[in-house]
Amino acid sequence: MNRRYLIPLALAALALTAGCAGLLGSQPISDERLDEEPPSPYVWDNDVDAHITITENARFQAVYRLDDGSMELFRRDGFGGRNAIPVSAVRYRYSNGTVITGTEIRERGGEIDRSRSRVSVTTPNGTDGGQLAFTSSSTPKRFALPAFVNGSYAVVLPPNRRVEVFPFGTVDPGGYEVISEGDQRIIRWESVEADAISVQFYLQRDLTIFGGAAAVLVAVGLGGAFYYKRRIEALRKRREELGLDVDTEDDEFRDDPPPGMG
Known part of the structure; x- marks a missing residue:
């Protein structure tokens, strides 16, 4: 085979095999990402089933109250499919208040794996419930994510962000209230039954x-x-x-009767 075709074929084979691995298999997330420190402490002590804090650098920190011992984390694409979301600083909190890191979840029999379509988290053996927290990326001035758990939700906006003026600010689903705490706004739902929540917000100066x-x-x-x-x-x-706008009339077009007949 001509040597000039070898490099393109090798690159194509590498891309194909990498794509197949992403589509068909799961891969563990590195210990460094799992155990890194969150940007700020997680809000464990809250009265909602899902507490999400959006930070100013287009990231968010989420704390979910689990009904069982597993959760799948993903975003939906525009074609009805799923894409795994990047997660870091994973923590699990037992019902008694003990908090463990992502690697300790694995050491105690749990799993945290990533595929192309989702991040799958299974809590340690023998646990039922508790709280799962992680940090991930968002979009500037817009947050959207599937409703991973049923129940009450709270979304804390970055300082000086607002949602009150349409169309710069929008919130979905409806049935929410906006609470002011200093220079921050907190959006709360008593019960979310929709498949997803989304919040578009703006700076006051906008x-x-x-x-x-x-x-x-x-x-x-x-x-x-x-x-x-x-x-x-x-x-x-x-x-x-x-004189271009002066009206003139020819006698032949006048409406007066002929001479002698007036």
Whole structure:
């Protein structure tokens, strides 16, 4: 075989095998990612089934109260499929308050594996319930995730973010309340029965910037309309001066009766 075809074929084979491995098999997440420190302490002591804190660097920290000993973590794509979400700083809290790291979950008989479509977490042997926490990435000014557990939810926005002004702020599903705590907003649902929750938020200064831009556009539009109106008036006067707008009628088109018949 010609040598120039060997490298492209090798690259294609490597990509194919890597894709098959991602599609068909699960791979463990590294101990370093599992055990790294979360950006801030997890809010274990809360009165909801899912507590999500969105940070300013487009990340979030989630604490879920488990009904059983397993959970699958994923996002839905635009075609109805699932994609695994990146997780780090995984922690499990027993009902008695003891907190263990991701590697300790494995050491005690649990599992944390990642495939192309989901991250599968199984809690240690003999556990039923408890709380699972992890850190993951979000999107600037928008948070969206499937509702992994049923029940009550709380989403804490970064400081100075708001959701009150549509369309800059939107919340789904409905039936929520917005609570103010200092410079932060907390969105709460007493019960979420939807498949997913999503929150689009904005900075206070975004409205000021938008309002200023809208004012500039209105001023430009009014100035342009006034300019063209003046131009049209000037052209009309010019036509009148040249006699182009003087109405003339030929006698043959007049409506008067013929001479002698009036």
